Amino acid sequence: MSLNRRTLLKYAVTGLVSLALLLLHNTTVTAKKAPWLKGPIPAHVERIIDGDTVVVRARIWLDQELKIRVRLSGINAPEMHSRNPDERKSAASARNTLHRLVHGRTITLHNIRRGKYAGRVIAELHLRDGTDISKHLLNAGAVRPYPIKRNLHKPCDWEGCTRTTTDTIHIAIAP
Numbered sequence: 435m436s437l438n439r440r441t442l443l444k445y446a447v448t449g450l451v452s453l454a455l456l457l458l459h460n461t462t463v464t465a466k467k468a469p470w471l472k473g474p475i476p477a478h479v480e481r482i483i484d485g486d487t488v489v490v491r492a493r494i495w496l497d498q499e500l501k502i503r504v505r506l507s508g509i510n511a512p513e514m515h516s517r518n519p520d521e522r523k524s525a526a527s528a529r530n531t532l533h534r535l536v537h538g539r540t541i542t543l544h545n546i547r548r549g550k551y552a553g554r555v556i557a558e559l560h561l562r563d564g565t566d567i568s569k570h571l572l573n574a575g576a577v578r579p580y581p582i583k584r585n586l587h588k589p590c591d592w593e594g595c596t597r598t599t600t601d602t603i604h605i606a607i608a609p
Contacts, residue, residue, distance in 0.1 A: 469547070469548065470545060470546060470547040471545075471546040471547075472544065472545060472546075473542060473543050473544035473545060473546055473557070473558075474542035474543065474544055474560070475492050475493070475494065475542065475543040475544075475546065476492070476493050476540060476541075476542055477490035477491060477492040477493065477504075477540070477541055477542070477543050478490060478491045478538075478539070478540050478541075479536045479537055479538060479539055479540075479541060480501070481537075482529055482532050482533045482536070482537055483503065484511055484513075484514050484525060484528070484529050485509075485511025485512065485525060485527075485528025485529045485531070485532055485571070485576060485577055486505055486506045486509050486510060486511040486528070486532075486571075486577060486580075487503055487504065487505045487506070487554070488503070488504055488506075488532070488536065488559070489501065489502070489503050489504075490502060490504050490541070490543070492543060502553065502554070502555060503553060503554040503555070504543065504546075504554070504555055504556070504557050504559065505549055505554060505555070505556045505557075506556075506557070506558075506559055506567060506568045506571070507545065507556050507557055507558045507568060508558070508568045508579060508580055509568045509571055509572060509577040509578065509579065509580050510577060510578050510579070510580035510581070511525060511528040511529070511532075511571075511576070511577045511578075512524040512525035512528055512577075513525055514526070514529065527576060528571070528576040528577055531571060531574055531576040532567075532571060532576070535561075535567060535570065535571075536559070536561070536567060539561065539562075540562060541559050541560060541561055541562070541567070542559070542560045542562075543557040543558070543559060544557060544558040544559075544560060545557060545558050
């Protein structure tokens, strides 16, 4: 089966248009990979999940609100469901500290970006007086900076860290 010039030209043009659209689409997708919103966005804290995650009702437009989980940027709290009882105790203390600080209050969200889990964002939270909540929790000793830089092939170099045989790191943080 032989193709005439007109058919070949038609396929060539179609291929080039498709390639151009694909490249344009990929460029657009690349630009959307890391969206963020500078803020401030006013929000009301409705619930405390753990020492570094809250549920807020954010006012995103006139008469428009969004209820969403927000992980505090720059910190990592002990895990509530850890196998380590000391870590669970520290987790409860971190959660209670955060609860006393923000529950039921109006705060502002800054530098908001998507988290790695669906339905959750990462943001800096500030009280009305401008207090950075993450820094407050760090200064109180309730949480650690995130990310914690570590090498799984070396022994733990911070207090309260124990390593299991599967190289899982457990951290016990004193309240």
